[in-house]
Amino acid sequence: MNKPVADHLLRPAEPFADYHANQRQRLDAAGEGRAQDAGARVGISLPHESAVLHVTGTATYADDIPELAGTLHCALGTSPVAAGRLLGIDLDAVRAMPGVVRVITADDIPGVNDCGSALPDDPILCDGEIRFLGQPVFAVVARTRDAARRAAALAKQVLRVEAAEPVLTPRQAHAKGQYVVPPMHLLRSASGRDEAGIRAAIAAAPHRLTASLDVGGQEQFYLEGQISYAIPREGRGMHVHCSTQHPSEMQHLVAHALGVPSNAVLVECRRMGGGFGGKESQSAQFACIAAVAARLLNRPVKLRLDRDDDFLITGRRHGFWYEYDVGYDDEGRILGVTLQMVSHAGHSADLSAPVMTRAVCHFDNAYWLPEVAMHGYCGKTNTQSNTAFRGFGGPQGAIAIENILDSIARRLGRDALAVRRANFYGQHERNVTPYLQPVRDNIIHELVEQLQASSDYAARRAAVAAYNADSAVLKRGLALTPVKFGISFNVKHFNQAGALVHIYTDGSILVNHGGTEMGQGLNTKVAQVVAHELGVGFERVRCTATDTSKVANTSATAASTGADLNGKAAQDAARQLRERLAASVAARHGGQAADVRFANDQVHVGGKVLAFNTVISEAYLDRVQLWSDGFYATPGLSWDKDRMQGHPFYYFAYGAAVSEVVIDTLTGEWKLLRADILHDAGRSLNPAVDIGQVEGAFIQGMGWLTTEELVWHPKTGLLTTHAPSTYKIPTANDCPPVFNVKLFDGPNVEDSIHRSKAVGEPPLLLPFSVFFAIRDAISAAGGHQVDPPLSAPATSEAILRALAAVRQAA
CATH class of the missing domain: 3.30.365.10 (Aldehyde oxidase/xanthine dehydrogenase, molybdopterin binding domain)
Incomplete structure (x- = not known):
């Protein structure tokens, strides 16, 4: 029944089990308390560095920054059609709205009207071609946010457009051969890089599966929406508070839009209320518009989207459409596979190329594929330009092979786990990926x-x-x-990071690095690394806002590399400080610098135990440099983007x-x-x-x-x-x-x-x-x-x- x-x-x-209590017991049983007593500050479950601020509502996000006198607010007038031409704008009605100070169009941008991340194909404000419904066409600057939004809402009435038939799906784009970047192809075959050999292996297999799959996109839905607050500074300078995962890219793009060098732009981000990839490249448009408005009016300007506008203007995870042909044996082992992937890229390139690259490189997931041909197409559509999202193409690539194996198991009447295990990478053989990186x-x-x-x-x-x-x-x-x-980033030069570590004469420590905190605990981990390296308590270390004037030319906090890169850079800086302090202590108190030990806010040297604060005070008197910079570059990476081979x-x-x-x-x-x-x-x-x-x-x-x-x-x-x-x-x-x-x-x-x-x-x-x-x-x-x-x-x-x-x- x-x-x-x-x-x-x-x-x-x-x-229902008290899961977190069980986890706490498990972690305690693992000896975290003993490790902390012994001086360890990594490998232990310390609270998030901003946890108290989060739960008390005192953590400062971009919209919480006290507004300077004279601050104006910006809102965007957007296209009511998905494709066509902008014939003209009648702005008199917009300018006449209460509280409006100025209306800005593409012609008002003093520098370059582009905020493209990888290619210069993404206008800040529409300059003729209408690309999607919701595309920003003009910006209204008013005395209040409500006044700006009311005026911007007149867009449908004041825009003169010539509508065209939009392309809205990746299938339509693929049928038209319409892509934002050239197609990608990766082949691996025992017969060489020849797809004919792969198709022959499929045809000769005992069983064959031919099917298709559709996987949709996903909105990042960060709790804090897109926001930038631009403040003009002297000498053509601009200070932009921006909720972004990539302050350096915001700095460069704002500088281009203003027509000034990068050293005239400072971008700062203390924390984000979530990012998930949606603030890696797409925060640029709003940073640029706020900065342009601030420069034209010489007044601070804040631009904060509401949720509807955020959805309608920004992109999200790429949806994918797949077609595949697979040959397999009686055990469910894949003998050959051809795969066509078409992503829903949207109207511009944005990060679609690296997203597709990662999808291609993750189709194998945990499985050995002896004969494989993959073809990736980034379909250009009249929709928002899709962008980074947690996983960055990896999930879209891997779900295809999982769907294939699930279907194979059902057709063979076998348990799906048995089929998956039969295809796993081996330890010393069957362990090379389709892009020729060994799985060691x-x-x-x-x-x-x-x-x-x-x-x-x-x-x-x-x-x-x-x-x-x-x-x-x-x-x-x-x-x-x-x-x-x-x-790792699948663009080699992004795999680098810098950090600064300062020790003050009272023994407190300040860290600045190129990563951004979006709630994931990056600053907590970096502070733990520094505390561990210097042998001090976690409470001594404070991480400050990411700031392009402190650590330059940073990479985005993305690709899961935040702690890997910035942790190593901060460790490098802290280690240099520790070595200087060890030499100073040995010179004052005897012994060898190599034998000096730092742990639990104490310094052990020649049988003496000194307080960390004492060592810092003595080092200052001895004129020892108490700050250092650190740098890290991930070793051993290589990638040939044309052949799609290497060690990415x-x-x-x-x-x-x-x-x-x-x-x-x-x-x-x-x-x-x-x-x-x-x-x-x-x-x-x-x-x-x-x-x-x-x-x-x-x-x-x-x-x-x-x-x-x-x-x-x-x-x-x-x-x-x-x-x-x-x-x-x-x-x-x-x-x-x-x-x-x-x-x-x-x-x-x-x-x-x-x-x-x-x-x-x-x-x-x-x-x-x-x-x-x-x-x-x-x-x-x-x-x-x-x-x-x-x-x-x-x-x-x-x-x-x-x-x-x-x-x-x-």
Whole structure:
């Protein structure tokens, strides 16, 4: 008999456990307290450096900065059509609105009207060609934000446009051969770089699979929207407070827009209320507009978007469309595969090329592919220009191979985990990626084995089958999926960082580095690294706002490299200081500098124990330099972008997740009952912060694959899902009642910062297990005889469509 739908969906699969208390006990059992007493300041779960400020509401974000006298506010007038030409603007009505000080168009920009990240193809304000519905055409500067918005809302009335037929989907763009960058091709074959050999291997395989897949995009939905506050300074200078992941790029683009050198622009960011990639390149347009307005009026100007405008103007994760042809054997091992990926790039290049590159380099995920041909196309459409999003193409690449293996398993009547394991990279053979980087740090076999045991996968697989046999309406699904994610920017020169460390005469320490804090705990980890290196308490160290006048030419805080790069740079600076102090102490108190030890706010030298403050005071009197700069460049990287070969990643991060879901076959509703995660963070710098990142990434990725659906009107090109009322992100209620998250115990084989591993992006791939558990439950409705044609996001409507197809085919 069927259980009651409502009761079953709402009742936890197991009694709710105090997960965080259990984690605290586990971390204590690991000896964190003893490590801290021994002087360690890394590898322990210290609180986020701004935690108290966050919960008390005193953390300063860009909109919290006290406004200077005379501050004006800016709002944007946007295009009401998705494609066409701008014929003219009648601004008299806008200028006549109460409170309006000035209206700015492309002609008013003193420098270059472009804010493109990779190519000069992204105008700050529309200068003729209309590219998407929501494109900024003019900026209104007024005495209040409300007055500016009211005036900007007249855009539909004052813009004279000639509309054209928009291209709105990647399929349409591909059919027209319309791309923002040239196509990419990566081939690896035993017969050489010849696709004919790959197709021959597929044709000769015992089994063949030909199919397609659609995966949608995802809105970053940061809590703090896009905002810039520009303040004119003397001598043509400009100080811009900007919520951005890439202050140096904002500095360069603002300088270009103003027609001044970079040294005239200072960009500062203390913290962001989330970024997720959406503030890597796309904060530039708003920084440039605010700066141009501030320069023209010689008054401070603030530009803060509301949520609707943020959705309608900015881009998001690229949606992908795939077609693939696969040959495989009786065990489910892939013998050959050809893949075509077309991304939804939007109207300009932005970061679409590196996103596609990473997608191509992550199609293999954790699997050996002996014969493979990949073709990547970045479709140009009349929509917002899509951009970076946590994972940066990696999730879009890897989900394709997971869908292929899931289908192969169902066609062979085998457990999907067995098929996945049969295709895993080997330890000493079958261990070279399609782009020819050896996988030398492979721990996926051991990690998956541990998770399989700890999650009781085999017993639960049998229990799910028994449950489904007894339930006609409700169906359960279970899936275990792995992750292998490459860490480094896939543009070599971005893999560098700088830092400054100052020690003041009272023993307090100030750190400035090129990374940005968006809630992920970067400043916490960097402060821990510095405290550890100097042997002092964490409370002595303070990280200040990212500032282009302090550390220059920084890379974006992206690609999960924030702690890797900036932690190493700060460690370099702190180590130089420690060596200077050791030499100073040895000179004053005897002994060898190499024997001086710093720990627990004390300095041990020649049998003496000195307070850290005493050592600093003495060093100052001895005229020892108490500040230092540090630098780090990731070693061993190479990439040939034309041949798509090389060593683009310093190391790989691994992980795996098991998810169990239940679906209602009458309504398409579903619920995640339990998730078990084992993730590889190397020797974690801060286990509590890293576990939080894993949890957050899992839920965020689950939203991408299940509920967050983007819809454009098929005729007008209006993004209809442009507010929380129409776009559903996960909430606390979507978290599973049983959520077991652990970190894999093992150091990074590469010399990363304290042998830790990046943890920002890799765990976003873990909720693949949710999507394939839903697919497994749908498959159960047809007795596992039909491969469900499920697209992502797996909304209730998509689930019902897949169920209908399964039942019809069965």
